[in-house]
Amino acid sequence: MTQNRVVITGVGTINALGHNAATTLEAMREGRCGIGPLDIRDVDRLGVKIGGQVRDYDETTHFNRQQIVLYDRFTQFTLLAAKEATDQSGINFSGELSDTTGVVLGTAAGGVNTWDDNYRSVYEDGKNRVHPFVIPKLMNNAAASHVSMEYNLRGPTFTVATACASSNHAMGQAFHMIRSGMAKAMITGGSESMLCFGGVKAWEGLRVMSKDACRPFSANRNGMVQGEGAAVFVFENYDHAKARGADILAEVVGFxxxxxxxxxxxxxxxxxxxxxxxxxxxxxxxxxxxxxxxxxxxxxxxxxxxxxxxxxxxxxxxxxxxxxxxxxxxxxxxxxxxxxxxxxxxxxxxxxxxxxxxxxxxxxxxxxxxxxxxxxxxxxxxxxxxxxxxxxxxxxxxxxxxxx
Amino acid sequence: MSVKDRVMKIIAEQAVLDVEDVKMDSTLEDLGIDSLGLVESIFSIEEEFDIQVPFNANEPGESEFDISSVASIVKAVETLVSEQA
CATH class of the missing domain: 3.40.47.10 (Thiolase/Chalcone synthase)
Known part of the structure; x- marks a missing residue:
């Protein structure tokens, strides 16, 4: 079987270190820490009060009211990262490319904020009616579907949920699809947004969270710290990228x-x-x-x-x-x-x-x-x-x- | 029931043993309680006594809460309960 080479032609992200890839990489170069005090509702009832939260984020500057009722925070992050990645790639989805390009994204828990807000409303506030779009907003595949709709991508599209390996599994699938010839390009990566009361409380229960910092490999480490955000990539067939003169950022060679x-x-x-x-x-x-x-x-x-x-x-x-x-x-x-x-x-x-x-x-x-x-x-x-x-x-x- | 009896009952339940088979000098390992079982036991203790147990699963041996034997756990819980009273 011939194996097609797979390259990355676009990257995009929003996370605690920055609202795009350039600021994120600059922060990584400078060894900057994006972890700080959590700014979420009921934080005083949490034992763990820190996280890698996306700061200075106002959803209304990016999305209109009709979009916000459908986009959970994890979907919003995905769409912003996908826009950056596709802009950088310069890839133009039309015709057959649009029919075969798909979206494979990772998320462990999908629309946790939507679950949290609506459970609060029915349990704590005693409401007996929820917004009609709660389900399409919280479902794990919402982000993948919205990216597919946004860019008219009609190929294989789904979400992978394997906890902390979700994104790697997703990107591995995208890699395989292009390598095998099933697709010429794929949008892939992953997103998570569980920094809300219920999301952090659930992690607290496991007692593996640090209350002060994430210090991997250091003898005095005392646990993990949650973050949130998304990163999205354009994976593309090497010959296709080469033919259109794309800037090739790296090659994916194994999984x-x-x-x-x-x-x-x-x-x-x-x-x-x-x-x-x-x-x-x-x-x-x-x-x-x-x-x-x-x-x-x-x-x-x-x-x-x-x-x-x-x-x-x-x-x-x-x-x-x-x-x-x-x-x-x-x-x-x-x-x-x-x-x-x-x-x-x-x-x-x-x-x-x-x-x-x-x-x-x-x-x-x-x-x-x-x-x-x-x-x-x-x-x-x-x-x-x-x-x-x-x-x-x-x-x-x-x-x-x-x-x- | 005394604090000791209540702790023993929680540990026995976690170990799927009769309370009589849990000895004060038993270690959690002797009782077949693994790291997840330990976290669950601590949760049950917190619920039973309405206390906060200082325990980090990353370094169970180094937490303030001494888990080296059933006796040490009982003693630590007694201390926490008395501090709370």
């Missing part, structure tokens, strides 16, 4: 997914390792080719130790030479949207030779003895990178990218 089949929350070194080595194999890359890994790096003891052990196992001696950082220290954990925002750091590494740091790093942990690019970004040219995502439920998805 692998595995299941731990062991525990609903505890990660597995074997499951993670199999996904990492599978992505290398799929990409036809050698271990020594990898210069940078964007880690899952949640800042929980369970993840960080397991992830470092998996990387050490797969890479052997080369594990000490490659760089691995967790940008969650800056933008927080976007749950289903996280892999998409993190892929931006991978594109920056390949295109600009800038490696985003793991900020908040204070004390070395002997169980995470890798080069985690502590606190300051680094200028190093790399030719191939990986992006890890290891979800609750034991579902792992790793993407491999190469410089073009």
């Amino acid at each position: 692998a997914m595995t299941s731990d089949a062991s525990d609903i929350v505890m990660p597995s070194k074997q499951g993670a390792g199999r996904a990492i080595s599978g992505a290398l194999r799929d990409a036809g890359l050698n271990r020594e080719d990898i210069g940078y890994i964007n880690a899952h790096g949640t800042g929980t003891a369970a993840n960080d130790k397991t992830e470092c052990a998996a990387v050490a196992d797969v890479f052997g001696k080369h594990a000490d030479k490659l760089m691995i950082s967790s940008t969650k220290s800056m933008h927080g954990h976007l749950i289903g949207g996280t892999g998409a925002v993190e892929l931006l750091a991978c594109v920056m590494a390949l295109r600009d030779g800038i490696i985003a740091p793991t900020i908040g790093y204070e004390e070395p942990d002997p169980e995470c003895a890798l080069d985690v690019v502590p606190n300051e970004a680094r200028e190093v040219k790399v030719s191939a990178v990986l992006s890890n995502a290891f979800a609750f439920g034991g579902l792992n998805a790793v993407l491999a990218l190469r410089k073009v």
Whole structure:
């Protein structure tokens, strides 16, 4: 079977670090922290009061009233990121391209704010009637469908929900569709917006959240911090992109997914390792080719130790030479949207030779003895990178990218 | 029921054991309670006594709340309950 090359020709995002890709990458270069006090209703009743919230955001400057009644915050973020990505790509969807291009997006929980607001209204306020669009607003596929409608994309369109690996699984599907020849282009990435009372309270229950900061790989870390936002990419057939003279940002060369089949929350070194080595194999890359890994790096003891052990196992001696950082220290954990925002750091590494740091790093942990690019970004040219995502439920998805 | 008996009952229920089979010197590992079971037990304790247990699942061993044995958990809960009174 002929395999088509797949490249990225557009990126877009909105997250705690910025309202577009340029400001986000600038923040990553500067090692800026987007995590701060949560500004949400009933925050005083939460034990965890910090998050990577999208600041200075007013939905009415982007969308009209008819749109807002249909667009949950996670859909709004997706549409803004999709506009930026398609604008940058310059791709013009019409005719056959429009018939075959689809939208595959990741989200763990979809319209959580809509659930939260409406539960509040019926349970707390005792109302017996809700807005007619509650269901189309909260459904997990709302964002994918609205992107499809906005750009008249009539190919394969769906949403992937695999908790913290949702975006990576989604982008892996988009990659496969173009590689196999099923589509010439795909809109892909992911979004999450669960920074509302119910969304944070649910996470609080698990007792893995930090109350002060996300410090991945640092011995004094004390848990994860939630973030919100979206990142969206235009994935495109290489020949198609080349023929129209598009600016090619990076090439997607491999993808692998595995299941731990062991525990609903505890990660597995074997499951993670199999996904990492599978992505290398799929990409036809050698271990020594990898210069940078964007880690899952949640800042929980369970993840960080397991992830470092998996990387050490797969890479052997080369594990000490490659760089691995967790940008969650800056933008927080976007749950289903996280892999998409993190892929931006991978594109920056390949295109600009800038490696985003793991900020908040204070004390070395002997169980995470890798080069985690502590606190300051680094200028190093790399030719191939990986992006890890290891979800609750034991579902792992790793993407491999190469410089073009 | 004393604080001790109420804690023992919660732990026994989590371990799917009879209360008589839970000993004060048992560790959670002895009782087959894993990390998720521990988080659930702490939730049950908080609900039972209406207290806040200082516990972070990332470093269970380093939390102020001593979970090294059933006895240590009972003692920690007794302290929290008395502080609240």
